[in-house]
Amino acid sequence: MFKKVNILLVVSIGFLVAVLITIPVVKACRLSAAYKKAERQIAAGAYREAIYTLKEIEDNNYKDTAALRLLCDAHIKYDRGQYVDAYNTLNEATFKHLSRAQKKSVDNFKNELKTEFDAYTEWEQREYDRKLALGLPFVGMAESEIRNTSLGQPSDYVHESTAMVDGKAYYSYTYYFLKDGKLIYSARCVQGKVVEIRDDRNKKTGSSRPKTGTSSSEPSVEGFSHPEDFYEYYWEDFFEYADAEDYYYEHGGR
Incomplete structure (x- = not known):
């Protein structure tokens, strides 16, 4: 009886050892084939x-x-x-x-x-x-060049925010260029480069905007017939045009 049990035990152990030896061999063959x-x-x-x-x-x-x-x-x-x-x-x-x-x-x-x-x-x-020689901010331009364009110095006000790039948050800086109190150009920079521009030099509007500082009261949509005019006046109160446009319509603008 005991001899039979011992034989079964030896066979079981031998089988287990064979399996354990075979597994790495099979894995190695599979890796090699792939x-x-x-x-x-x-x-x-x-x-x-x-x-x-x-x-x-x-x-x-x-x-x-x-x-x-x-x-x-x-x-x-x-x-x-x-x-x-x-x-x-x-x-x-x-x-x-x-x-x-x-x-x-x-x-x-x-x-x-x-x-x-x-x-x-x-x-x-x-x-x-070539683009740098044109004298205007452009997408891809180094942020360090932002004050060396034909537009002159940007406004003292620089809008600071954050931007997500590949799932990471980075500081975002938007520079505004004014002429006779009106916004003519803006450039948004992330990670030391211009990533977005807006050219309003040829835009015909009658609105003017403050040169420095933010508006002293909550922006009012009264007297503005279009969100672009509203944004042009209250540009320092909004990060970008889309925000001003949403505000304009949410507060009764038509």
Whole structure:
């Protein structure tokens, strides 16, 4: 009886040990198969499919899994013409397990990206300099240049608020340019760059607005036939035109 129990116990333990040994082997085979499949897809230019295959590999540290995903992402961005993003993405990748042929392919792609990246950044700088020479604030201009335009100095009043960028809150600063007491231009800056402008230089209105300071009483919509006229007068009481427009209609404006 006891001998039979001992035999069953030994068999059970042996089976358990075999299972425990087999699990890592099966997992390793599965990882290897997925990795090789992704390599074939990348070689064929099927970058989106390769990304899905690489996602099946739960361990990003397995060989060059993480780097290959970045490589695929860079190729996709490159095909879209997003050369700067593609260049920056590929620069994040570190490869340690490439074959000689794979390394040559990656190096060739890096060289192509560098050529496109350099050409784009040179064009971007020329465009920036061209717009800067026009003398007006523009989207993408450095906030440090806001006082060096042909519009002269902005109003002493700078509207400070917050703006959400990629889920993070940043300070937002809106600068106002006046002429003869009227708003002619405004520029909103976030993270040190102009992100929004409003050009009112050619706007024909009869309303004027205070040059500095905020209005001494609650804004009144009486006497204004349009929300733009209302906003032009009470601009310092509102962050942007949309807020003034809502206020105008909520308080009986027609």
